[in-house]
Amino acid sequence: DTEVTQTPKHLVMGMTNKKSLKCEQHMGHRAMYWYKQKAKKPPELMFVYSYEKLSINESVPSRFSPECPNSSLLNLHLHALQPEDSALYLCASSQAIDRASDGYTFGSGTRLTVV
């Protein structure tokens, strides 16, 4: 199994809603990541988890709350989002953060629209 699975694929939510994005991998990877990608822009790093611990938060607003329940799962909890948060949210994983020679495997993303 060489996939990173993200659900849901599409999500429309209101600004007062609470929702969660889910990401799962079964490749034994110990580093997992959340990226945000706006149209015609490159992915931008949001969070890094290493061995189930948050190791990087790129100054992301608190309305985004990551969670890593175990080594295979990564969630992103959303609350009180703004329309400008609409984007493609990508989850990725890699062997480990100290394996600099490894690239990432990305999930297919969740396309989020905030209305």
Add this chain to the structure above:
Amino acid sequence: RKEVEQDPGPFNVPEGATVAFNCTYSNSASQSFFWYRQDCRKEPKLLMSVYSSGNEDGRFTAQLNRASQYISLLIRDSKLSDSATYLCVVNLGAQKLVFGQGTRLTINP
């Protein structure tokens, strides 16, 4: 200065042509380098890692020049299916990959 810079294109080339992209990076301590491909409304997919000695995978050749801090990607005998955005990616070794803005390539029949 951006950490990773690419010519955004677009590059429009005929099928069968050879096309090359370059990318420069600013952090001399960068540890590893990659080219990713991203199709419209899809996730980025690893195309190839880039090594100092240069490496080849079929029609694709990647080169790294650490002294000048640039990497390149050469596509020979281009196919219609090569149309995509090509992202230059640098691992800073600080637990994160940094993406260039991407180069958009269209192969025309």
